[in-house]
Amino acid sequence: MYCQQCQESKTPACTLGGACGKNKIVAEVQDRVLYSLSALSFRAKTANTGLDPCVLEALFATLTNVSFDETRFNEYLSCITSHYNALPPAAGEPVFDAPAGLDAISDPNTRSLFSLLLFGVKGLAAYYSHAIVLGKTDDAILSFIRDALASRFEDLTIDQRTALVLECGKHGVAVLALLDAANQTYGVPEITSVSTSAGLRPGILVTGHDLKDLAMLLEATKDEGIDIYTHGEMLPAHAYPAFKKYPQLRGNFGGSWAEQRMDLAKFHGPVLFTTNCLVPPAPAYADKVFTTGAVSFPNCPHIDAKPDGSKDFSALIALARTCRPPEELGRPDLLTGCAHDAVLALAPKVIELIKGGKIRRFVVMAGCDGRDKRRSYYTEFAKALPHDTIILTAGCVKYRYNALALGDIDGIPRVLDAGQCNDSYSLVVIALALADAFGCGINDLPISYNIAWYEQKAVLVLLALLHLGVKNIMLGPSLPEFVSPDVLNVLVTTFGLQSSSTVAEDLVKLSCV
Ligand code: FSO
Ligand code: SF4
Structure with missing residues (x-):
């Protein structure tokens, strides 16, 4: 077992079991699923044929906190095997079904870049699965998943692998837009x-x-x-x-x-x-x-x-x-539904408040919650933000501050919750609309990014933001174990990625005070 895929990874990896509850047996069958998916994709790419959608569920199931069931992973292996056997052998193909974790990739930068790609692709598969059940499909996403998985066995340069990672971000934007449209099967979210x-x-x-x-x-x-x-x-x-x-x-x-x-x-x-x-x-x-x-x-x-x-x-x-009713938890009511349409309907007022100096800055505090004690940082950061700042959020990190009484600015709530982690897309639509209104670039807006990550959907959302050209994103509560020093250096020098530190320091770094 060698798993580094989530923010709760041990240093450098979980090797005996994870805080998530995954044991060695499940980790090993997941590794076999992932390895054979890459072997299948290598064959499918060579034969220029699409992947069977059964692979999406297999990939999704390996995401952190989704499946702990060895039997189901063996069923996925059977499905992958029959799909593989139906395809002609490809020149130079790897053996099928080796019990090989990502630690089998010996070069640290190749391993790091393939991990980043694979985890982004897991997020892609998860979001795409939700879009498909609502009737929205995009063949380019499925083709990219195939090519990305196949790249494990291709002889690529570091630059080529970096390009694949960035291309994953492009498909990330596409899948988030697709799911946004799919979810509107149930109407346009209202505040x-x-x-x-x-x-x-x-x-x-x-x-x-x-x-x-x-x-x-x-x-x-x-x-x-x-x-x-x-x-x-x-x-x-x-x-x-x-x-x-x-x-x-x-x-x-x-x-x-x-x-x-x-x-x-x-x-x-x-x-x-x-x-x-x-x-x-x-x-x-x-x-x-x-x-x-x-x-x-x-x-x-x-x-x-x-x-x-x-x-x-x-x-x-x-x-x-047959069950008793739930217990009363005594929590305050929560505001949600601040997705792009609802917030853009407020745009004239928001723009007036920005021009009048009443709203000085937005902070995108999207992302994940988790069990790491350092995550209390996000509660403290939200509390410490000055009253002329607004939090834009999506994903489960919001539970760190959505019950705080942070008030409003002339009727605009100081915490605007766009929705699920995939609704980070809404935050991008809002930012792009503001950039348009002010005639500036997305990085010239008074918006800072302080993102919390936990699992692989968050990796995809991060890659999507990088693809859109968002710079200087702060990431916490710790940087991924799977990012090698060289890959981190590229992310820092190209995109200005930075690690969160203390609330006081980060308020300054993110121009919030
Ligand atoms: Fe995951 Fe993060 Fe969406 Fe949470 S990306 S952990 S449950 O924000 O929400 O799936
Ligand atoms: Fe460890 Fe996270 Fe992998 Fe679970 S998913 S084994 S906690 S790195």
């Missing part, structure tokens, strides 16, 4: 205050990012006498008009994924995990965890899609009816 109080009926908690799963569950629970609550990254669902029509969509419960062990013990009802981030369940609620899509955990019921894409939630609903 919405979300209740966090507990109701008197039993509930089902839904977490992850897949809006279609939520839509199907809401339809299946009409008139069932139970309430539906969102957890973590599902909070922004409350902003979509199509979901507001369901009275049983009661509110949000708990904090980010990193707090799920505490939250789920107090929820009492069943929980549906539609994507990351799943923490191995605690005994107090393990019998109430249901998974779907790429997520899985041994002995937890998995709800598969039927051939027509529908899902049978009856076991989940039947269990919910």
Whole structure:
């Protein structure tokens, strides 16, 4: 086992098991899946044929906190093998299915660049999977995933590998735009205050990012006498008009994924995990965890899609009816839905406030939450920001400060939550619109970037921002273990990437004070 893919990696890698709960057995079968996916892609690229979409789920399942189930990874291996065997052998191809982790790549810069590419591609596969279920496809994304995976076995220069990493960012922008359009199946998000109080009926908690799963569950629970609550990254669902029509969509419960062990013990009802981030369940609620899509955990019921894409939630609903209502957590209501359309409708007022000096700076504090104690930095940073600054956020890091009473500037909330991590796209659309209004470049705006990363979707979002030319991004709470000193040097010299340090120092570095 040699895993460095998330922010909780040990230094230099997790070799005996991870803080995420992944053990050596699952890590090794994941490595086999990834290696054979690259061998398959090498063959498919040579034969100039597309990848079977089954590879997307296999790739998605290897993302941090998605699947801990060896059996499912063996099923993915069977699917990859049959796809591989159906293709003609390619000249110079590697052996298929070697138990080789990324540490088998001996040159540190090649390993670092391929890791950066592979992790970005995992994010690409995850977001693309959500877009596909809502009917949005883009063949260029699937072709790039194939070529990127195949590059593991190609004899490329460091410059060529760097170019592939940057190209991943280009497809990152495309996939975020595609998913943004796909999610509008449920309408255009509206700025919405979300209740966090507990109701008197039993509930089902839904977490992850897949809006279609939520839509199907809401339809299946009409008139069932139970309430539906969102957890973590599902909070922004409350902003979509199509979901507001369901009275049983009661509110949000708990904090980010990193707090799920505490939250789920107090929820009492069943929980549906539609994507990351799943923490191995605690005994107090393990019998109430249901998974779907790429997520899985041994002995937890998995709800598969039927051939027509529908899902049978009856076991989940039947269990919910037998459960106690959730406990009251006593948290304040939360604001979400500040995505591009809703914020751009406020643009004339925002521009007036900028010109009048009432808004001096925006800070993009998008990204992830996690268990690292250093993440309290983001709460302290938000508290320390002067009152003439506005936080633009997306992703689960917002739970570090979205319950603080940070107020507003002449009616514009000081924390504008665009939505899920993929809605970082909204923040870019907003920045580009402001640059247009002021007739300047994106880096000339009064916007600073203080991004928190955790897993591989965040790697893709970072590459997308770099592709758009955003400079001087600050990254924390620590830099990735998989970035070698030479690769870091390129990121620093080309893009001005910087590591977060202390709140006081970073407020100065990011021109916030
Ligand atoms: Fe992940 Fe980060 Fe979206 Fe969180 S990128 S950890 S659960 O922000 O949200 O999937
Ligand atoms: Fe370690 Fe993160 Fe890999 Fe889990 S996903 S084994 S915590 S690096």
